[in-house]
Amino acid sequence: MIRDLANPTRFMSFSGTLLPWVTGLAVLLLAVGLYMVWFVAPADYQQGETVKIMYIHVPAAWLSLFFYMIMSASALGNLVWRHPLADVSQKAAAPIGAAFTLICLVTGSLWGKPMWGTYWQWDARLTSMLVMLLIYLGILALWRAIEEPNRAARAVSILTLVGAVNVPIVKFSVDWWNTLHQPASVFRLGGPTIHPSMLVPLLVMAVAFTLIGIGLHLSGIRTEILRRRVRTLTILEAERLDAQAA
Amino acid sequence: MTHGFFIAFSYILTALVIAGLILRAVVDHRAQLRALAELESRGIGRRSRRG
Numbered sequence: 001m002i003r004d005l006a007n008p009t010r011f012m013s014f015s016g017t018l019l020p021w022v023t024g025l026a027v028l029l030l031a032v033g034l035y036m037v038w039f040v041a042p043a044d045y046q047q048g049e050t051v052k053i054m055y056i057h058v059p060a061a062w063l064s065l066f067f068y069m070i071m072s073a074s075a076l077g078n079l080v081w082r083h084p085l086a087d088v089s090q091k092a093a094a095p096i097g098a099a100f101t102l103i104c105l106v107t108g109s110l111w112g113k114p115m116w117g118t119y120w121q122w123d124a125r126l127t128s129m130l131v132m133l134l135i136y137l138g139i140l141a142l143w144r145a146i147e148e149p150n151r152a153a154r155a156v157s158i159l160t161l162v163g164a165v166n167v168p169i170v171k172f173s174v175d176w177w178n179t180l181h182q183p184a185s186v187f188r189l190g191g192p193t194i195h196p197s198m199l200v201p202l203l204v205m206a207v208a209f210t211l212i213g214i215g216l217h218l219s220g221i222r223t224e225i226l227r228r229r230v231r232t233l234t235i236l237e238a239e240r241l242d243a244q245a246a
Numbered sequence: 247m248t249h250g251f252f253i254a255f256s257y258i259l260t261a262l263v264i265a266g267l268i269l270r271a272v273v274d275h276r277a278q279l280r281a282l283a284e285l286e287s288r289g290i291g292r293r294s295r296r297g
Contacts, residue, residue, distance in 0.1 A: 226278035
């Protein structure tokens with residue numbers, strides 16, 4: 001299937017059909033998730049209503065890692081298999097991943113102030129997440145710095161794969177070091193430690209955020225394909241004008 | 247500051263960032279469609295190289 005979608009025209013057709021469904025499902029799940037968060041999920045016995053920040057902070061953190069993994073897979077697809085849409089996918093994923101990382105850091109900070117008494121602590125989880133944002137920003141800057149798309153894609157792929165070292169550090173930082181940030185409470189060997197009354201809205205919000213992210217990614221890939229067509233046609237026009245002048 | 251401020255600020259900021267991503271996606275997509283239509287209206291197509 002991945003090989004079939006290597007053809008940009010086929011991808012445009014496939015994604016054009018898929019995108020309205022992904023968008024519709026994302027809106028529906030977001031509405032259900034927000035209803036559950038505000039009208040069904042109980043307040044935490046220690047944190048009170050502040051626990052509501054968890055329902056956006058945690059999905060944003062997951063998506064930050066999710067999009068970095070998409071970018072890493074795309075980087076491999078570009079460097080190893082030369083998949084024609086790999087660098088397009090990578091370029092489209094970077095701003096989305098960066099935005100969710102920013103949401104994660106700011107909402108974490110806003111959750112930390114009333115709970116920990118501080119907006120920021122240089123602990124392993126928070127610091128590795130900040131490093132993740134800096135890597136995303138570096139990748140976005142590198143895309144802009146190199147004009148020729150193929151050269152830019154190769155450079156960004158290498159930087160992405162080097163930066164992938166940070167993904168397990170973010171995930172396991174709370175296990176490897178003694179951190180202010182709590183350890184994993186959903187994806188852990190012994191099962192989730194969150195009560196189902198909070199876990200279900202959290203998972204609904206996480207799926208809604210994921211669908212929003214996938215919709216934005218598909219849309220970003222489509223736009224990038226169009227941008228490259230525009231670039232190719234502009235070059236063709238310039239060549240034709242040169243030939244006429246000669 | 248009350249806890250309500252931190253909750254409201256978190257949700258508003260998240261909504262603004264996601265709305266910004268969606269707006270950027272829509273505006274950028276439309277701009278590329280316009281640019282492509284303009285090029286094609288001038289007779290520049292991928293087959294024009296052969297012509």
